[in-house]
Structure formats: structure tokens, C-alpha cells
Amino acid sequence: MNESTEISEFGIVLLFLIGGLMLTLIGMGLGSFLRPHRPNEEKNTSYECGEDPVGGAWQPFDVRFYVMALLFVLFEVELFFLFPWAMILTYEGAVAEWSLFMLIEGFIFVGILLVGLVYAWRKGLLDWIRPEARPSSFTSRIPEQIYKQFKS
Amino acid sequence: MFALLFFLLILPLNALIGVYVERKLSAFIQDRLGPLYTGRYGFLQTVADIIKLLQKEDIKPTAADKYLFKMAPSVVFMIVFACFAVFPFAPQAQGAQLNLAIFYILSILSLDVIGMMLAGWGSNNKFAMYGAMRAVSQMVSYELPLGLSLLCVVIANNSMDLQEIVHLQSLHQEPSYSGLAWAKWGGLFAWNIFQYPLLLLVFPIFLIAGLAQANRAPFDLPEAESELVAGFQTEYSGLRWAFLMLAEYGLMLLIALLAALLFLGGWASPLPNIGVVALDSWTSGTVGKISGFLWGFFWLFSKTIILILVQMWVRWTLPRLRADQLLRFCWKYLTPFGIVLVLLSALWRVFL
Numbered sequence: 001m002n003e004s005t006e007i008s009e010f011g012i013v014l015l016f017l018i019g020g021l022m023l024t025l026i027g028m029g030l031g032s033f034l035r036p037h038r039p040n041e042e043k044n045t046s047y048e049c050g051e052d053p054v055g056g057a058w059q060p061f062d063v064r065f066y067v068m069a070l071l072f073v074l075f076e077v078e079l080f081f082l083f084p085w086a087m088i089l090t091y092e093g094a095v096a097e098w099s100l101f102m103l104i105e106g107f108i109f110v111g112i113l114l115v116g117l118v119y120a121w122r123k124g125l126l127d128w129i130r131p132e133a134r135p136s137s138f139t140s141r142i143p144e145q146i147y148k149q150f151k152s
Numbered sequence: 153m154f155a156l157l158f159f160l161l162i163l164p165l166n167a168l169i170g171v172y173v174e175r176k177l178s179a180f181i182q183d184r185l186g187p188l189y190t191g192r193y194g195f196l197q198t199v200a201d202i203i204k205l206l207q208k209e210d211i212k213p214t215a216a217d218k219y220l221f222k223m224a225p226s227v228v229f230m231i232v233f234a235c236f237a238v239f240p241f242a243p244q245a246q247g248a249q250l251n252l253a254i255f256y257i258l259s260i261l262s263l264d265v266i267g268m269m270l271a272g273w274g275s276n277n278k279f280a281m282y283g284a285m286r287a288v289s290q291m292v293s294y295e296l297p298l299g300l301s302l303l304c305v306v307i308a309n310n311s312m313d314l315q316e317i318v319h320l321q322s323l324h325q326e327p328s329y330s331g332l333a334w335a336k337w338g339g340l341f342a343w344n345i346f347q348y349p350l351l352l353l354v355f356p357i358f359l360i361a362g363l364a365q366a367n368r369a370p371f372d373l374p375e376a377e378s379e380l381v382a383g384f385q386t387e388y389s390g391l392r393w394a395f396l397m398l399a400e401y402g403l404m405l406l407i408a409l410l411a412a413l414l415f416l417g418g419w420a421s422p423l424p425n426i427g428v429v430a431l432d433s434w435t436s437g438t439v440g441k442i443s444g445f446l447w448g449f450f451w452l453f454s455k456t457i458i459l460i461l462v463q464m465w466v467r468w469t470l471p472r473l474r475a476d477q478l479l480r481f482c483w484k485y486l487t488p489f490g491i492v493l494v495l496l497s498a499l500w501r502v503f504l
Contacts, residue, residue, distance in 0.1 A: 012248035020233030128476030
């Protein structure tokens with residue numbers, strides 16, 4: 001396929017975007033003739049299981065989400081660099097050693113990716129917070145062994 | 153243009169039938185009866201649901217960010233719908249014939265996260281916020297195994313054009329380099345997973361990552377009913393909620409379609425040619441004629457429906473994962489395994 005038709009194909013993508021938007025907008029528009037509109041104060045409070053909401057939800061969040069997002073960006077960018085590599089790994093009319101060179105280059109690239117993953121792993125960035133089991137100060141007369149027997 | 157109208161029809165139809173089938177299937181799995189009273193065997197249940205949703209008041213919480221709140225369902229649905237632009241559903245029937253189709257799908261799918269974040273943040277509700285944060289961390293993490301499994305397919309077929317990948321799995325086009333020799337029998341032997349047996353290992357990774365992308369159980373933490381009410385959809389009601397639901401079922405269809413196209417031969421017939429009994433040629437029709445179109449449509453959507461049923465089966469069989477299990481599974485198992493598979497498929501490509 002030549003380049004100009006390739007770019008004009010994105011016009012269809014734009015049509016799909018507009019089509020999807022239109023479906024939701026027209027749906028909402030048609031619905032507005034059918035649905036009631038009687039807001040009141042109680043109805044418009046945030047849902048919090050029937051209690052009056054305390055504070056807002058726009059609060060600082062756990063930094064681990066940020067770390068996860070950062071890791072994702074790193075790996076995703078490297079992943080996207082691998083797609084062109086996959087396309088030219090073999091092609092007709094290349095010199096005989098081409099594929100071998102490409103392969104070695106790809107392996108080095110993926111190797112760096114793996115080193116990054118291992119680093120994040122060893123740093124403990126991939127571990128999510130887990131509740132720790134705290135031993136209770138309560139001592140029962142029934143030996144611990146019997147509990148373990150039933151738990152397993 | 154035809155593809156646009158086609159998918160505009162297919163998506164709501166998929167949700168309409170999908171919800172009914174899922175309810176009946178879950179009822180069967182849990183030994184219940186499911187919807188019974190609306191229409192015969194409850195056939196009209198989802199139609200009744202939609203009429204109910206149309207009449208429901210559109211509640212916008214006072215605390216919410218009005219614009220983001222109203223925008224989010226449109227954004228989520230628009231992005232899921234835009235993905236369908238590149239899907240071929242029969243030979244020569246496709247929306248946009250991009251030769252970067254897989255690239256395009258990956259990039260558009262990652263935008264879906266933004267829609268969910270808008271919904272969660274805009275609601276200004278604690279449940280919605282937790283749900284959105286979970287959704288983002290989950291979808292963002294599982295994008296990697298998904299991308300790696302797509303990369304394996306790209307390496308094996310040396311193409312990013314979905315139509316061409318399907319052609320390579322049918323008898324219409326001779327591959328420039330061959331997988332296993334039995335691909336010349338056509339039918340299911342030419343499918344990617346059998347032509348390149350390495351992809352048989354990639355296929356489960358793709359399905360698992362796809363399930364997580366579509367926020368389906370066992371990865372439905374973002375909308376975990378028992379802990380987060382409805383996750384990022386908590387504040388939505390009526391039609392806006394319906395569009396979020398429509399997007400979820402659309403995503404399910406998308407994953408199933410993509411799996412069918414990339415691994416299971418797309419619109420190619422699953423019946424092989426055995427000597428004079430040319431089952432594949434008999435059940436493929438002629439390309440460019442109406443018969444080719446109808447057969448392609450039939451085979452592709454049979455495979456897709458089976459894969460959707462598998463997704464539903466998984467949902468009602470496995471319990472929900474915990475957040476830490478979810479991310480550990482992605483980062484410590486699927487991603488390294490995916491990277492190794494990429495290297496192996498590159499070796500296969502060059503040396504076999």
C-alpha cells in the first residue's frame with residue numbers, strides 16, 4: 001500500500017471516533033426526553049453506604065501507584081521500540097548476516113530490559129503491601145499445634 | 153463506512169445478547185434458573201433493562217467535577233469503539249486498512265485508562281477513587297504482557313496488518329517463510345497457534361492479560377462489588393452507566409476478536425483439506441464474492457463467540473484475586489515469561 005492511502009485510512013479511524021462519540025451523545029439526548037429530572041439535595045450527595053460523606057475523595061494517594069506507573073512507562077517505551085525491530089528482523093534481499101546481527105542487537109536490548117526488571121524486583125518495587133500477621137499476646141491452653149493441624 | 157455501521161450495530165447487540173447469555177450461563181453454572189419471566193425463557197430481560205435505564209434519572213452528585221463526570225462514559229466508549237476501526241471481519245471487509253494495526257490497537261487501548269481515571273476522579277467518591285486507582289494500576293501493568301504477546305505474533309508473522317496476518321493463516325497467501333509444514337493442509341493446521349507451536353504458549357498469556365484489560369473476573373478488582381460497591385461506576389446511573397457497561401462488553405468482544413484474528417485463524421475456516429476432501433476450500437467461499445464474505449463472517453464470529461463464552465466461564469469459575477496477587481502475577485510471572493517467549497520466537501524466526 002502506498003503512503004498517501006495509508007494516511008487517508010486514518011480518516012476512517014477519525015470517523016470511528018466521531019461515531020462512538022455520536023452514539024453516546026445521541027443516546028443521552030434521546031434519553032433526556034424520557035427521563036425525569038428532579039434532583040434534590042439528598043439525592044445528589046456522594047454515595048457512602050448511606051452515611052453522610054466525610055471529607056472528599058481527592059486526597060493524596062499511596063506512592064506505590066506512582067512507582068508502578070513509572071515502571072510501566074519505562075517498559076512500555078522499550079516494548080514499543082521492539083516492534084520495528086520485529087518487522088525488520090528478516091526481510092528479503094538482506095545480506096546473509098543481517099538477521100544474526102539483528103538478533104544479537106535485539107538480545108542486548110532485551111537484556112537491558114531484563115536487568116531493569118531484576119533491579120526493580122530486588123529493590124522490592126514489585127511487592128505490593130501485604131497485611132502482616134501479628135502474633136497475639138493471648139495465650140490459650142490449647143497448644144498451637146492443634147490450630148495448625150486444623151488450618152492446613 | 154460499511155464497517156462503521158456494522159460495528160455500531162454489533163457492539164450494542166453484543167452487550168444486549170451478552171448480558172442475557174452471561175446471566176443464563178452463570179445461572180447454569182451455579183445451578184440456578186436465571187431470568188425467567190420477561191418474555192419466553194427471559195429472552196426480553198435485557199430489552200426491559202435497557203428501557204428501564206432509558207427512563208432513569210441522570211444523577212450528577214454535587215461534589216463531583218461536572219465536566220469530567222459527564223465526559224467519562226463518552227470517552228471510555230469512544231476509545232473502545234475506535235479500536236474496532238482496524239478489525240477485518242471477512243476477507244476484504246475492514247474499516248481502516250492500516251498496516252500498523254497492532255501498534256494502533258495497543259496505543260488506543262492504553263488511552264482507555266484515561267477514561268476510567270476521569271470517571272473515578274470526576275465522581276469525587278471514595279469508592280470510585282479506589283476503583284479508578286486499582287483500574288489504572290491493573291490495566292497499566294497488564295498492558296506489558298499483552299504487548300509482549302502481540303510482539304510474539306508480529307515476530308512470527310512479520311506483519312502488523314491484521315488482514316495480512318489472517319491471510320497468512322489461510323490458504324489464500326503463501327507465507328514468505330513457513331512455520332510447520334502441515335500449514336499447507338489449511339484449516340486449523342494453518343492457525344498461528346498450530347503453525348508456530350510457540351504461540352500456543354503465548355495464547356494463554358494474551359487471554360489472561362486480555363481478561364485483566366477488560367476488567368473481567370478474576371481480575372475485576374476495579375469494580376469489586378463486595379468491597380468497592382461498583383468501583384469507578386459507583387456514582388453513575390441510567391444511560392451513562394449503560395455506556396460504561398457497553399464499553400466493558402465491547403472490550404470483551406475486542407479481546408475475543410483479537411484473539412481469534414491473531415491466534416485462531418480469523419475468518420479462515422477451521423476445517424482442513426485432506427487429500428481430495430477439500431473441506432477448507434469448500435467452506436471458505438470465493439474471496440471478493442458474497443459467499444466469501446458470509447463464510448468469513450460466520451467463522452470469525454463463531455470463534456469470537458466461543459472465546460466470549462470462555463471469558464464468561466472463567467468469570468463464574470474463579471474467585472477474585474487480591475491486589476497484591478494480581479500485580480505479583482503480572483510483574484513476576486507473566487512479564488518475564490513474555491520476554492523469554494519474545495526471545496524464543498525471534499530465534500525461531502531466524503533459525504527455523
